[in-house]
Amino acid sequence: MPVATYSLVALDCSEPESLARFYADVLGGKVEQYADNWYDLYAPGGVRLAFQRAPGYRPPDWPQAGANSQQAHLDFDVDDIEQAQEQVLALGATPLDLDDADGERGFRVYADPAGHPFCLCRRR
Known part of the structure; x- marks a missing residue:
């Protein structure tokens, strides 16, 4: 029995919304803002990528x-x-x-x- 299930990959960046939209254009899917510094991309096939603002990235x-x-x-x-x-x-x-x-x-x-x-x- 596995310990966990896959949830997402989070990428640090300076502009999370624009990077989420770049990947939405590449993969398709829907971008949703989770918090001020965090955006999720729900891509087709159940894949989820997240983008978080990282100061000094x-x-x-x-x-x-x-x-x-x-x-x-x-x-x-x-x-x-x-x-x-x-x-x-x-x-x-x-x-x-x-x-x-x-x-x-x-x-x-x-x-x-x-x-x-x-x-x-x-x-x-």
Whole structure:
């Protein structure tokens, strides 16, 4: 018997509402304000992401290095990685590692507008 059930992933940031809306544009779903410094995204499929204001927030370094290294990242499956890439870039994502020209690796890495890394992964 498990000890707990999954609830959410919370991302620190300086602008929780705008980051929640970025991910709502990427994943779909509904953004709700929980508190002054906290927003939830209820995405399709029962996934919940939360965004909390963190005073002095600094985005993680990419690639992983030093004291401010990446602590976590999100993966999103897509059917058409080229089309998905165009869309996330238009929404404000920054490319970090697009070294998948031959299609063998199966993923590309981006940063959201607050600097958190995420991957678009070819659906298998």
